Amino acid sequence: MDRLCHAAQVRRGIVRLNRRLRQERGDGGLSPNQLGVLGHLHRCGPATPGEVAAAERQRPQSLTRVFAELEADGLISRGPGTEDRRQSVLTLTADGRRALERDMSERDAWLAAALGTLSETEREVLRLAGALMEQLADADVPSVRAGQNTEGVAQDGREQG
DSSP, X not given: OOHHHHHHXXXXXXXXXXXXXXXXXXXXXXXXXXXXXXXXXXXXXXXXXXXXXXXXXXXXXXXXXXXXXXXXXXXXXXXEOSSOTTSEEEEEOHHHHHXXXXXXXXXXXXXXXXXXXXXXXXXXHHHHHHHHHHHHHHOOOOOOOTTOOBTTBOTTSOBOO
């Protein structure tokens, strides 16, 4: 199996695991978008809504409701920017930090229980899959425009003889 197929299988597994984690999440748990916003503010400090959205690879308007919910729950605060007063800056509150740590510890406990059932071989495969995903994420892959032919590869993807 080539690396790209393997990476696709790993990605599907990660998506399925994330879906399962969302289903297992309790009523008080954070949504994936809330977790992403709080995690970004925890790692990087205060940021504008646009900076958070860019880091999470989302459009700012798709996170507008998430920002409002987090602010209403007291998990983030919003203040004027120092350079541009029209641009608001989001800051993680102490309650937000506690909610993030609680949610992450619940996820860690669930994952530890799930990983505890794996054999040593399965754990090694999981470790290798993680390393493969990191390698692919860091790889400098040239983009190929539709219909453009690359060296020795036909347009249908087969090698030319």
